[in-house]
Amino acid sequence: MRAKSWSDYQKDIADDRYYYARSCIRQNFFPGSEKAFLEILQRDLGKDIFDDPAHSSCTGIGYHSDVVPLETIMTVVARQFALMSEAGYENFVTSCITSFGIYTEILSTWEEFPETEERTRENLFKATGREFAKPKSLAHTSDVIFHFREEIAARAKRRLVDSMTGEPLKVVEHIGCHYAKIFPKSGIGGSEFPYVLAGMIESWGGECVDYPERRHCCGFGFRNYLVQANRGYSVANSQKKLESMAPYHPDFIVANCPGCSMFLDKWQYTIAEMNGRTYGANGYGIPVLTYEEMAGLVLGYDPWELGMQMHQVNVEPLLDRLGVEYDPSTKYLGRNGKFIGKPASAVVNCPSQEFIYDIKL
Amino acid sequence: MERVIVIGGGVAGMKAALDLRRRGFEVTLLEKSRHLGGKVRKWHCLFPTFTSAAEVLGGLKAEVADSDIEVRLEAEVVSFDNRSVTLASGEKLACGAVVLATGFTLFDARVKEEYGYGIYDNVITSADLEEMFRNGRVALRNGERPRRVAFLHCVGSRDEKVCQRHCSKVCCVTGVKQAIEVKKLFPEADVFNFYMDIRMFGPGYEEMYREAQLSHNIHFVRGRISEASPTIDGRLQIKAEDTLTGRPLKMSVDMLVLLVGMRSNDDNVHLAEQAGVPLAPNGFFAPKDMFAGNVCSPRKGVFYAGAITAPKSIGEVLNEGSAVADAVTEYLS
Amino acid sequence: MAAINWGFAISRPRVIDVDHNNLRKSDEILLEMPELQSCIGCGACTASCTAGNLTQFNFRKVHTLVRRGEYQGAYEEMNKCMLCGKCRLLCPRGINTRGVVMLIKRKLGDF
């Protein structure tokens, strides 16, 4: 039956020639992810994806925090599309879920209220002198990876299975709310049983975990965590999800949105510090990956290249289970071998393990 | 004497056919499926007196059997008007008047995806539960006895999201009846009924509701379940708001019973167009008027009986069965 | 590590978690007074309540919460009741509301 509901929500995703719109905050949460996406598409899959230096943030963070009015964000989005058509592309791909939600929302607003589209055209022309055309297809980067999951599986160096026992890893997949909950039709699998990440996991040998709070929000919500008074709610949401998934002992969590992956990861630190409660199978916390990192691991990229040392919950236990070769000593050495500093030990990562690496430095 | 064709072999159709026959008309009873009885064949016992459905049905079937009503099973009607009925097999039957008694369709709970009907094991509908009662064996999918059962009222009724605005009125009392039956089978179990409003419209219904609370200790929680999801031990976690305390509520149950409502048949639209009769906004056939002409259609010679015009209890349906016989007699005389 | 001053605390969920609530006390109360279960939540008692007229005390909400296993603060709330008896005259289900107040205070004195 779950498969039936997935077939109701199909989506046409372009095969090539993408215009790439980066996320404004994923760089500092998971630095390696966006670069990995470009490498996977260009180097491994040989697709044409244009990373235009001129494009800007979609200002979604401001829009959702009531700082940026609707007309302004419409004009910025129009400018993005203008850049895309100027660069000769028609398939727009966004890296961040929230901006994917923004673009879908604005496109459907223009459809429903054509007069707003006219006004945006005038604003854009007045502001930048550019004309814009609506993209032929709009997709999120996880859609693209989902679209090519079989090709990636074909090139996979390793599968999402325990290197020793060979049984599939138990993976919790969490879909950003702006992906399918606002416009169910715009997400693969709809809002009840989103399949975009589940599809990747299953085709790469992992096993999805269906826990009760699967559809619950991770607590990111700008107005939730930005204002300190509400931050307690934000952590409570993540805690509710972690509590609910704990009995299933998942090996790692994969998310397709900057906020979810960062929050599910960082809040484990806060919860551990505040309540002393950790959720991993062996009490070390559950590592959180982005789908690009997961794809990168499957394709054999080096974890530190993917920027996995920036995670709050150490990924070493997961890497060991996956049988990924990594050099522990170069964990905190930057691109040119420069020491980039080591974070203080945290309850969630259990200092004992931390201690081993100190010897080398 | 004139010939009258009754479309639909449920309790409404059978009662109409019998009464028409008693008035001397030559009656043809068409039934799409392989046997008469319609939905009541699937029920175990009926509210508010827990009389067994088979008993009520048996009586009617016996009468139809030993009357000389021409019964044609597996006869699907493609179109009809006030003087003739065309079957799927192409055959065209002429007649003096047509009585439409094709009843209703149970709402498909699959559409309410968030409750996981058809996805999780122990999410069943009131029809499934009634089936279990009829087979005399109520148990979870793994054969164990349920320790905690939740009933959810208004599934597919009074719900904009599935375009079913009307109230199907009989599912509330069915929910209370089934809750009592579950409590009788599993006295140690806890039974929770989640409702928006409890509508005990008929005679003896409110007493049954009160008895459910007092002597069976059934918990009635005012709040609509938002979603169901599986827990690690194979049970179901449901979430709702206990609106009387204004607090969200979460619990895991062994079995979730969805009280599905009555929906209009899918072929109503097509049939109505053919016959040139209007449909009500909720998709049921619209009678001439709600008072004097509630069994006649605006078009002369086309009559309605039973749940074809609106959700009804079996008592009301039987009343309409005999009422339509009067209307037809008056029309044809 | 010095105790970190977070400036916020993880907010406690307001959900009534029926699985983890200890329903023994509420079952005892319902066993001793089954008629309480026939409450349809119409609120006539709270509407006429003398104490409810002067404070936030809501008799209907408190005994419904107790029936769900939420005992926190039930005793202090019920202590606001003056036992004047108006609610008993109005209850359409004929519940012995004053008896419920005394019963809940007796059963939940230690929460």
Next chain:
Amino acid sequence: MTFFAPFCIPFIIGTVSLFVTIIAKWVSWVYYMPRTDRKLLRRGLFSMQTVKGVGEVVCECLLHRRIFRINPLLGYMHMSLAFGWFLLIVVGWLETVAYLGLEPVPLQGHVFFRYFATGISEHKPVFDFVMDALLLFVLSGVALAWGKRFYSRAMGMRRTTKHFLGDRVALSALWFIFPARLVAESLTCALYGGGGFLTGTIGRWMASHVNIEILQMLYEPSWWFYSCALGVFFVAMPFSRYQHIFTEIPLIFLRRYRLLPHEKASSLDKFQIQACSRCGICLDPCQLQQDLGINDVQSVYFLRDRRYNRLKLAVANNCLMCGRCEAVCPVGINLNTLRQNSRDRLRNIPDESRYKYFKGLDRSSGEGRVGYFAGCMTLLTPRTLHSMEQIFKAVGEDVWWADRDGGVCCGRPLKLSGETDSAKKMMQFNKELFYKHNISILVTSCPICLRVFREEYALRGIEVLHHSEYIARLMREGRLKLNNDGGRVTYHDPCELGRGCGIYDAPREVLSAVGELLEPKHTRENSYCCGGSLANTVIGDAQQLRLAQTMSAEFEATGAGTVVTSCPLCKKSIARGTSMPVKDLSEIVAENIAS
């Protein structure tokens, strides 16, 4: 003449243990009594009350005059047992003095004189006759007692108490004493001659019909049996219902010195509790028994449970406290006060933080010398409120409305449930409110409030009136003219107004001025309770309805057109029980104001 024989031992043991226990009990009770009560006791001892007390002791303890009023046969039974036995002892003592002069004789000597006096030759037929007459007198009582046990209706009692084991043992011992004495004395006469018309004749009959060896063989055992019966009874008495025999005496004096039970349980109550003879007279008037078949909460069982520390809340709370049993209790025990202070002991929890929300509250409206405290229940009978408004307007009285849109309850319902200290807070609040608005007259429509204003509030300088009294006064002063077409009405005496505060005539005075009053069968002191009493937090809704229905049947029987009462709670309860229109006194008055 030796006055000791082996068979006297049980008697001696019994008597010693009886007096030791009783004295110990009384002394400890008085010792633990609150100091104020002890002061009252000392002041009362040497006052005229003591003399009057002695008179009452004779009338009540010996003659049981009050029981006669309930049923003469029942009265005779009690009198014969009590007074007869008393006389037996006194005359027996005179007999020994007559025979032996003022020589000191031990107690058993008097009681078993007939056994010891077989040796005396000369004979005093007068004493024999009197003693036999008295014995016959007591035996008649014992016979009646046996009869009552099997067919109590003959003694005017539909139901009688179900005794527990302890009482049955004492009971049977008591009933064997006098037959045993008869047998013993008759045997003595049979062997040694003498005896009065009763013992003598039986003795002679025995001598002639039964051969001598059996008589000799039976002689000693019969006295043993007599002495054992006495012994067992005396040992059991202080722990059984018969503690009443002695305890009623101090109780009568304490009541005369105004030492009555308070709202807090104290050892003073013990005098009343242990004075209850569990006679069961309080069973019949109780409506819980009559209409609802509840037969284990009545005062007799309540006092028994309390005395033996087995009192449970379910029994203590299940009482309408309507006062019907208190009105007929032959021993005059303050049953309602005891019920209330045992509820206090079971449920009262002094709590400083309670009712903090009273501070700075004032929901009253209007200004005037007359304050009108409607009462919580009256807020649910708006016609009463409206009528009182019309009456006040008609007489041009400017009125201060205390609780028209809510306020604090008078405190009595909470006190009835046993939470006395918290109820005091409500009373304190209301009292300050009354003084703040300096009213001189306080009128209320609810008898429950009236009773607490009068008994607990101590509102010096404010006259507290029920609205029936107030209306009666307005009529007497001529400020309110009423015409007389109220039609035929019947009146229900609310328990708290009638038995509670003794107001029977004011409402009747008003009603007779307004229409023709037809009294129901049970009226004034023994009027029924409407069932809606706030004192009972146990009976369910259906049970309250049944109480109202049985009472209403009597109203319908009077043939009147409307039922009038002067309590909002009664009005609501009666309205459920009958199809007749039910009106409050103020309504019928307001309808008949002569403009």
